[in-house]
Amino acid sequence: MALKIYNTLSREKELFTPLTPDHVGMYVCGPTVYSDVHLGNCRTFISFDIIYRYLVYLGYKVRYVRNITDAGHLEGDRDEGDDKFSKLARLQKVEPMEIVQKYTVGFHHVMQLLNNLPPSIEPTATGHIAEQIEITKQILANGYAYEVNGTIYFDVEKYNKELPYGILTNRKMEDLLEGTRELGGQDEKRGRLDFALWIKAKPEHLMQWPSPWGMGFPGWHIECSAMSEKYLGKKFDIHGGGMDLAATHHTNEIAQSQACYHTSPANFWMHTNMLTVNGTRMSKSLGNGFLPEELFTGNHPLLEKAYAPMTVRFFMLQTHYRSTLDFSNEALQASEKGLKRLWDAYEVLKQLAVSNGQLAMDAELDAKVNKLVNGFDEFMNDDFNTAKVLGNMFELVPVINSIKDGLIKADSIAAATLSLLQQKFKAYLENVFGLKNSAANNxxxxxxxxxxxxxxxxxxxxxxxxxxxxxxxxxxxxxxxxxxxxxxxxxxxxx
RNA sequence: GGUCCUGUAGCCGAGUGGCUAGGCAAAGCUCUGCAAAAGCUUCUACACCGGUUCGAAUCCGGUCGGGACCUCCA
Incomplete structure (x- = not known):
């Protein structure tokens, strides 16, 4: 029984084989810390936390890198725009790094409440300016980029003559060119699909660094290429992120790596689907997002009550990571009750004593329990199907409760079966799914x-x-x- | 316009061509001083129209909904 992972590149489930036996390198695009993370952002990080935990459970030694974007994002599609941190800092009359600090701390706090494990390495864009300049220099030297007045652009059309640019999301160059909206005003780019690797800073810019092309700051896509290469190598196993990043950000990352190192960065591209509210994607720009804080306190007009972080985590586990998940009070309340039922049964299960004599052995029941428990690994190996694992767990709940109430004799299943049940429930609920008892242990x-x-x-x-x-x-x-x-x-x- | 995804019982949702996923809600029963919890039942659905097949929620074609991406976004 081997792990299969859906690869966005091939659009099918593939057998997962790491590049180096027993080791997995995984890079996930982290948050841009210029505002609070909303619940939709959290979904991605919860999904990859579970993927990370499951890989560890399988015995892999995993290096999980998730970046913090604290520089470089542009406002709008104009390349001479301010970056988000400088803009906000000027508005609030604070240092850009004050913004970064505030939202980084907030992000970590939310991750902790949701019981996400910290990644192995959490590099920041501002901490890797030198690496980003190096990779930009190399891409220039290889002829896939050009300089205009202190700004370096990636030449997409030239690249596409040698390698398919839209390979990740199955887009043709002609379609991309056709679909892009007309650019307004003056433009120094040669091709409308070209994107900036390095951007010249105006004197008043708050965040800027020296480079061979003068003072400037890095483009967004280059940071992930630079940092993933630094910590995971030119080619690694898994690159993940939200589905919305595939068409632009990840497409450009592949182009950058190919142009610089002549290799695609990752074997497997994994994309998590969006969280929706009333059928529409939760996003910052639409303003339909919930902050985790609002969810945990219930302080939001659309929320009927407060929901515990573990309820939210469980809610997300009930859906497959590649399906959209629609937020509603009803669904969340159902999750709250479901989790309680499951957790109560788990507490009962921990107390059940393994009996040695099988006087009342029920072979059929024993086989059923074994089948359900063995399904856990089987379902997770099928592209991390947490929903199916939970389905099996819920089917085991009546068995557990019946043993406790004496409706089923404890020795009607084999001692080995009961201890397997106990061991797998613990491993899955606590280690793989990362759930914990919210009740105070006082x-x-x-x-x-x-x-x-x-x-x-x-x-x-x-x-x-x-x-x-x-x-x-x-x-x-x-x-x-x-x-x-x-x-x-x-x-x-x-x- | 292009690239995709999607339509499953009151709600949320999993589904690898044949074997009622599961959770929540609802109803009945058992247990119980009462209640809760728990256990046992009931509610057997796959947008529509064709096709392939002995057999389709699942495969193929069409129709009609819904959504995402192509622009900063997990």
């Missing part, structure tokens, strides 16, 4: 609850239901659920 609270449960048990024994109901109802009012279980036991959790 010793003081646990102690208090133990006391309350004892008092309530006593009052129930004395048939003092007024007291037992009072305890249960008042706890419910502050968000603690007390559950009566079979045999007079009680358990609790936070709602």
């Amino acid at each position: 010793e003081v609270l646990s102690g208090v609850m133990e006391l309350l449960i004892e008092v309530r048990k006593e009052s129930k024994t004395k048939k003092d239901f007024a007291t037992s109901d009072k305890i249960r109802n008042q706890l419910a009012a502050i968000g603690i659920n007390l559950k009566d279980e079979k045999g007079g036991e009680m358990s609790w959790d936070l709602s």
